[in-house]
Amino acid sequence: MKIRPVILCGGAGTRLWPNSKNHQAKQFIDFGKWTLLDKTLERTKASIYDAPIISTNKKYLKQVQQHLKKNKIKNYKIVLEPLKRNTAPAILSTALIKDIPNEQPLMFFSADHLIEKMSVFNKAINKNKSKLTDQNIFIFGIKPTAPSSEYGYFVTKKVKGNINKVIKFIEKPKEAKARQVIKQKGYWNSGMFFIRKDSIINNFKNLQPTIYGNCVNAVKKAKLKSNIYYLNKASFIKATAKSFDYAILEKTKQINAIKLDIPWSDLGSWKEILKMYGMNKNKYIKKKNVFYRPWGRYTNLFEGKEFLIKELIVKPKGILSLQKHHHRAEHWLVTQGNPKITLNKDNFIKKPNEHIFIPLGSIHRIQNPGKKPVKIMEAQIGSILKETDIVRYQDVYGRVR
Known part of the structure; x- marks a missing residue:
């Protein structure tokens, strides 16, 4: 049988x-x-x-x-x-x-x-x-x-x-x-x-x-x-x-x-989903989806229904702007390096395989104080997943209007 x-x-x-x-x-x-x-x-x-x-x-x-x-x-x-x-x-x-x-x-x-x-x-x-x-x-x-x-x-x-x-x-x-x-x-x-x-x-x-x-x-x-x-x-x-x-x-x-x-x-959490994309990222990478910024670069790996998966690579001494979003929350999974994370009034260092949740409207930033690139898998969750949904408060590269 x-x-x-x-x-x-x-x-x-x-x-x-x-x-x-x-x-x-x-x-x-x-x-x-x-x-x-x-x-x-x-x-x-x-x-x-x-x-x-x-x-x-x-x-x-x-x-x-x-x-x-x-x-x-x-x-x-x-x-x-x-x-x-x-x-x-x-x-x-x-x-x-x-x-x-x-x-x-x-x-x-x-x-x-x-x-x-x-x-x-x-x-x-x-x-x-x-x-x-x-x-x-x-x-x-x-x-x-x-x-x-x-x-x-x-x-x-x-x-x-x-x-x-x-x-x-x-x-x-x-x-x-x-x-x-x-x-x-x-x-x-x-x-x-x-x-x-x-x-x-x-x-x-x-x-x-x-x-x-x-x-x-x-x-x-x-x-x-x-x-x-x-x-x-x-x-x-x-x-x-x-x-x-x-x-x-x-x-x-x-x-x-x-x-x-x-x-x-x-795949019951965004951490597990990010791990899955991280292990299989070569299947999703396309040159047209790689974007360079003063702090390093990011790659859009996959956009689904109300979520976007990215990989961020922050160069040594690179600092993203202090920012918030009106329409999305974010999940980050550190895969390389020890980034310094700002989340509202808190600052902390994260290690590889550690996960951080950035709630909607929270003020946040990633810094790489080290000598090697920091790599972070990111899941953006929300109704608008565009770069226009960034409110900058501070930026070492002069991008605050």
């Missing part, structure tokens, strides 16, 4: 656009002729997988269909939520549809993750397929590249059958705590699951009977039109809105881990 991939595609992307009413769902953001959903759909084309099932809500139906067509996927099912109820009802409702046999292995992907070395990933899944039972759950851990407070962690111990049993979850710890967890060989919790249909049913029956009953009714009363299940709203609305982690993972005892050392990110 092949593995059935299920793509959870209901996220709203609010973390990236905290002050925007028109925030974009992360899985649909065009990062340069590709989206995270494109990458996820591409993953499901591997030979170990059967046709994909996409769990989403009616707000995103057209975008999901456009992505399926673009990626030339004709054999699929969509399970459509009438309203948001978090990941527990989404996972259960999708597993309950009649297309899925009782002992079917299901691989739950998030639509907004960036994963590399998929051959390693798929090999690990296939290796653990025979270990699935009607009770257990396999979750995916990623070996941390650095202590991060943006991800949850888990710690495991080896048990019979060379299985890594999860003994503890740590939810988004502060950096100091994250360092301790990594010393205990803790892994990032990627939020992806490998599980059989009957295990999902058994876990929800035992641990979340109310969610189970309402989701069963929502699927039973669902309308099936061509390849889309329209879940029954009257039943689905009664399913308690809970995450799968809180509803099941924190309560069940039979959780095992598939631990991977591969490049992975959920």
Whole structure:
């Protein structure tokens, strides 16, 4: 029996656009002729997988269909939520549809993750397929590249059958705590699951009977039109809105881990997005987008919907003007050197891999006091992303009017 991939595609992307009413769902953001959903759909084309099932809500139906067509996927099912109820009802409702046999292995992907070395990933899944039972759950851990407070962690111990049993979850710890967890060989919790249909049913029956009953009714009363299940709203609305982690993972005892050392990110912050562009910047650089200034130069790498990605190179002793913006906020990621940053009344030195957020309207400046160039990846976020949106207060190159 092949593995059935299920793509959870209901996220709203609010973390990236905290002050925007028109925030974009992360899985649909065009990062340069590709989206995270494109990458996820591409993953499901591997030979170990059967046709994909996409769990989403009616707000995103057209975008999901456009992505399926673009990626030339004709054999699929969509399970459509009438309203948001978090990941527990989404996972259960999708597993309950009649297309899925009782002992079917299901691989739950998030639509907004960036994963590399998929051959390693798929090999690990296939290796653990025979270990699935009607009770257990396999979750995916990623070996941390650095202590991060943006991800949850888990710690495991080896048990019979060379299985890594999860003994503890740590939810988004502060950096100091994250360092301790990594010393205990803790892994990032990627939020992806490998599980059989009957295990999902058994876990929800035992641990979340109310969610189970309402989701069963929502699927039973669902309308099936061509390849889309329209879940029954009257039943689905009664399913308690809970995450799968809180509803099941924190309560069940039979959780095992598939631990991977591969490049992975959920691109859940502008720091992670800037890292991604920094690693792939040669794909985006064009000579016509390089602009020289008295302090050095900048390159426009990619302009998306209400965001612009740049690389700034500040020459030794170079100083940008003391300035502010009316229409944009900025995120900076230092990739080389030790710039001196002014942010309103504060001054501080930043190191490589450190991130700074410049809120809308803040007075700010970058200086390079060193002998080597400073490099900074910048994301501008806002409605107007032009150089005309600069109000200068001081400038050593005489550009204050």
